Every structure is written in C-alpha cells, then in structure tokens.
Amino acid sequence: MTFDAEEEGDAYARKLEALLEHGIIPTEFRGQDAPASLSDLVRRYEQEAHPSGKDQGALRAALKQWGDTPLRKINAAWVDERISAMKRVEKLAPASIRARIGALARATDWGMRKEILVMPDHPFRTLPDGYAQYSKSDTAAAGVKRQDIERDRRLEAGEYERILELIDGGVLARKQRPLTLEYPKAHRALFVLAVESAMRLSEMYTLSIDQVDLRKRTVFLDKTKNGDKRQVPLSSVALALLREHLPEREIPAEHPPDLVFPWWNGDASPKARAKTSDYLSKRFDDIFRQAGCVGLKFHDLRHEAVSRLFEKTTLAESQIMKISGHKTHRMMMRYANLRGSDLAAALW
Structure with a gap:
C-alpha cells in the first residue's frame, strides 16, 4: 500500500x-x-x-x-x-x-x-x-445562501374550475398557431386524480389496470419514490373518475395495453421515466399558466391533496402518512396548523 x-x-x-x-x-x-x-x-x-x-x-x-x-x-x-x-x-x-x-x-x-x-x-x-x-x-x-424551500402553494378559489375548463377545451394558445391538446380526457383524469389521491406524478402515469381495484376503492403502488409499497384509498370523486376513464382510455399501439395513462412507454429505466415526468410537468406548467394559476406546479397538487385530507377527514396523522407515503413526522408538521381549531375544541 x-x-x-x-x-x-x-x-x-x-x-x-x-x-x-x-x-x-x-x-x-x-x-x-x-x-x-x-x-x-x-x-x-x-x-x-x-x-x-x-x-x-x-x-x-x-x-x-x-x-x-x-x-x-x-x-x-x-x-x-x-x-x-x-x-x-x-x-x-x-x-x-x-x-x-x-x-x-x-x-x-x-x-x-x-x-x-x-x-x-x-x-x-x-x-x-x-x-x-x-x-x-x-x-x-x-456567494449565495441556499436554503430548504418547502412549497406551500395551494389551489386558490376558481383555479380548479379554470384548469378543467382549459383542459376540456383541448386547445393551448401558441405564438404561431394553437396547440391541440392530445389526450385531453387523460389530462383531466391525471389532474383530478392528483388532487384527490396525493399520489406523485410518476406513481400515476405508470399505473396499470391491475393496480386499480374499483371494488375495494384502492390503488396499489408497488414501486414508489421511497421504495415502499402502499395502498391508496380512493375518494368518491376519484372512484367515479376512474370508472369513467378506464373503459374509454386511449393507449398508443406501441405502449403496453394495460396502462391507465397514455404517455409512458413502459420503459422502467430512470432516464425514460425522467423524460416522461419532464414532458408532463412542462405541459401542466403551460396549462396552469394559461389558466391564470400563477406559480402553480404539478407537484403542488400533492400538497393540496394532503392538506384536504387534514381539512376534510378525521384521519389520524399516521393514517394520512400511509396514504401519502411520507416517511417522517417532520414532513407532516407543515400541515399541523390545518387542524388548529380541532385542537382548541378538544381543550376544556
């Protein structure tokens, strides 16, 4: 040596x-x-x-x-x-x-x-x-101080409706000529499912039909960002959405036929998934911008969904963590203020 x-x-x-x-x-x-x-x-x-x-x-x-x-x-x-x-x-x-x-x-x-x-x-x-x-x-x-930035952007009044209206219209404005939105129904389904389920973008666009159990109202995620498997319960809105979307979904002929959404080609390599994530993130950035939703990113919909679970349900924090896939309670502290009134009501 x-x-x-x-x-x-x-x-x-x-x-x-x-x-x-x-x-x-x-x-x-x-x-x-x-x-x-x-x-x-x-x-x-x-x-x-x-x-x-x-x-x-x-x-x-x-x-x-x-x-x-x-x-x-x-x-x-x-x-x-x-x-x-x-x-x-x-x-x-x-x-x-x-x-x-x-x-x-x-x-x-x-x-x-x-x-x-x-x-x-x-x-x-x-x-x-x-x-x-x-x-x-x-x-x-x-020469610079980098800091952790936890995004807390949520949907504001009227934004949900404006986004759906723009998607349903099927056309995005462009300088040269308008862009016809390919698979507008799939865009709508992906957006609504994100708000209702707290699933990550890649967890949704890689879904196959056998992961969706409409009878039990659950989606089973086999491979997630943190490596854990988890089951995601479906709200009544998400359930109705998937019942409508699955029979009429459009999947390109060269893609696996059992996919729920049409954008991913089934290649599980990090490079292929990153390419699909980048495409969809940019497409929704465009949609949100044209719908007048300043600063909104697709990942903010996960924050919106978790916030709604705290606001609209009586689920315990540990139960919400199982749904969202968050690993630590530290990550959930940002939602603590959403139940401040509940805590006050529990005091004498």
Whole structure:
C-alpha cells in the first residue's frame, strides 16, 4: 500500500493494528471480493440491494465527483470536505446535499452488513444535525445562501374550475398557431386524480389496470419514490373518475395495453421515466399558466391533496402518512396548523 506521507502510513498502521486486535479485518485485506473504491461498492450495492430510484440518482451524482476514492480514505475529514465543496463550489441546496450523503450512508450500511466493508467511525452517520445548512462562512465563500424551500402553494378559489375548463377545451394558445391538446380526457383524469389521491406524478402515469381495484376503492403502488409499497384509498370523486376513464382510455399501439395513462412507454429505466415526468410537468406548467394559476406546479397538487385530507377527514396523522407515503413526522408538521381549531375544541 502507498500513502502520500509517512505520517499517514504510520497512522493507518496504528489503526490497522487496533482493528486486528479486536478481530476486525479491514475491507482492503478481505481478498479480491472486497470493493476497493467508492464506485466498486456502489456498483455492488445497486446490483444486489436494489436502492430506490431517488438514491440511484443521488449515487450517480456522487460517483461523478468521488467514484475513484479508495474506501480506506473515507473518514470524517473526507466527508466534511465533500460537504463543504457541495456548498462552496457546487452551491447545492441542503436537500440535494442530504440526498447524496444519505444515499452514501445507506450504501455503506449495506457494505458493512454484508461484511465487505469496515468503517468503525461511520463518518456518514456521525454528522451533526443541520450539517447540510449553510453557515456564515459557507455563504461568504459561495456567494449565495441556499436554503430548504418547502412549497406551500395551494389551489386558490376558481383555479380548479379554470384548469378543467382549459383542459376540456383541448386547445393551448401558441405564438404561431394553437396547440391541440392530445389526450385531453387523460389530462383531466391525471389532474383530478392528483388532487384527490396525493399520489406523485410518476406513481400515476405508470399505473396499470391491475393496480386499480374499483371494488375495494384502492390503488396499489408497488414501486414508489421511497421504495415502499402502499395502498391508496380512493375518494368518491376519484372512484367515479376512474370508472369513467378506464373503459374509454386511449393507449398508443406501441405502449403496453394495460396502462391507465397514455404517455409512458413502459420503459422502467430512470432516464425514460425522467423524460416522461419532464414532458408532463412542462405541459401542466403551460396549462396552469394559461389558466391564470400563477406559480402553480404539478407537484403542488400533492400538497393540496394532503392538506384536504387534514381539512376534510378525521384521519389520524399516521393514517394520512400511509396514504401519502411520507416517511417522517417532520414532513407532516407543515400541515399541523390545518387542524388548529380541532385542537382548541378538544381543550376544556
């Protein structure tokens, strides 16, 4: 093994001796099976552990920067330096920083569980709270302060109706000539289902008929953004919508015939799904803009749907989390004010 300095080699030797005394064999001495670099580890992790699509994207971004890094060099100082670079050089938002570090933490967790990696200090798991936030020195070095922005845009009075009216009209204005909206009924169904179900865009456009159970009033989601399976109950509005939409849906001949919506070609690769998501997001941005809904994005409909679950039902927060697929109570705190009157009514 080679080191950049004698002091580094001496420090590694002391650490190695301490590990061997406790019966721990470091990764680089476990034979040819052991991954040597970060990219080696992530490659095996993706092949054997099937991380979520979100984690795969974060890992790809991390490997572009650090894939050649030897695993033995990853320690607390190395992680701190990369976090600092993500702020000061790449100027990433805190959420993006947490996504990369979280994905790497799960990859190294897996490596240690499979006993192909040894990280006694686990530098990805010993970070302080708020590590992704910009300090004053980070802001000064980057020239900008990136912050977490939780969108709280909701549908305002009349916007729901104007959006449906525009979709039903089937025409979008253009500078040259009007654009005839392809599959207007599918656009309507997707919009209404988003408001009624709190499902994500990709969860809806990839739906197949066998995931929809009209008798039980549920939609079964097999692959979600966070990797969990879940069942989504259908409101009376969503149920009526799907009963009308399913028999008359239009699916292109080259697409799988059992799809609920016509835009996705069945290719489950991240690239193909990203392309469909981008197309639909831009199309609805155009629809919302022409309907006079300033600043509205398709993902805001998920916030609208969850807000309605708090406002219109007596479901507990844990039950709403099962419907929406949110993983932490922290994510649900933004909805706490929607039941302030209910809390007051419960007091003496």
